[in-house]
Amino acid sequence: MPIKLENVGIAVRDLEEAIAFFTDLGLAVLGRQTVSGEWADTAVGLDGNHARIAVLQTPDGNGQLELFEYIHPDAIEAKPTLPHQIGMHRVAFSVDNLDAALETAARHGCYPLRGVATYGDVYKLTYVRGPSGIIVMLAQELKKPPENQ
Numbered sequence: 472m473p474i475k476l477e478n479v480g481i482a483v484r485d486l487e488e489a490i491a492f493f494t495d496l497g498l499a500v501l502g503r504q505t506v507s508g509e510w511a512d513t514a515v516g517l518d519g520n521h522a523r524i525a526v527l528q529t530p531d532g533n534g535q536l537e538l539f540e541y542i543h544p545d546a547i548e549a550k551p552t553l554p555h556q557i558g559m560h561r562v563a564f565s566v567d568n569l570d571a572a573l574e575t576a577a578r579h580g581c582y583p584l585r586g587v588a589t590y591g592d593v594y595k596l597t598y599v600r601g602p603s604g605i606i607v608m609l610a611q612e613l614k615k616p617p618e619n620q
Contacts, residue, residue: 477535478526478534478535478536478537479534479535479536479537479562480536480537480538480539481536481537481538481539481559481562481603481605482539482540482541482546482603483538483539483540483602483603483605484540484546484548484602484603485540485602485603486523486524486525486538486539486540488579488602488603489525489538489601489602489603489605490525490527490538491579492576492579492581492601492602493527493536493538494527495575495578495579496564496566496572496575496576497529497530497566498527498528498529498530498536499527499528499530500525500526500527501526501527501528501535502525502526503523503524503525503526504523504524505521505522505523505524505542506520506521506522506524507519507520507521507522507542507543517544518544519543519544520543520544521541521542521543522539522540522541522542523539523540523542524537524538524539524540525537525538525539526538529564536562549604550604551600551604551605551606552604552606554584554598554606560606561598561605561606561607561608562605562606562607562608563607563608563609563610564607564608564609564610565610565611565612566609566610566611567611568611569587569595569596569597569609569610569611572609572611573587573597573599573609576599576601576607576609579601579602581599581600581601581602581607582599582600583597583598583599584597584598584599584600584606585597585598589613592613592614593612593613593614594610594611594612594613595610595611595613596608596609596610596611597609
């Protein structure tokens with residue numbers, strides 16, 4: 472049975488704030504919509520499910536985020552996850568220029584959890600706390616690793 476990842480869905484506190492953050496990083500909004508009704512209740516498993524959603528795509532066309540802000544039922548505010556917490560961990564992006572990506576994130580009040588690390592001579596990377604507490608990994612490839620490794 473073939474399987475294909477369609478998107479990663481993330482509930483956010485403020486849809487417009489999250490869209491601004493991710494579009495500034497380079498993603499494009501594919502569409503926006505408000506969803507509700509029996510089909511949404513059944514699919515999601517919530518009675519009265521009503522949400523505003525936006526689907527964003529990475530510039531390479533291979534990755535998508537579905538961001539959703541609940542209108543009903545009321546969203547449940549939770550503490551932001553920690554990197555070692557069980558459950559949804561993070562969303563990761565490759566960037567051409569990590570310093571520029573960090574400047575973009577900082578304009579949204581989003582900063583590295585600790586700092587920027589270098590993994591050998593292959594990647595420079597960091598985790599930032601994005602909108603609604605989302606952990607976002609940003610990684611810049613420093614050089615291509617040898618093939619077959």
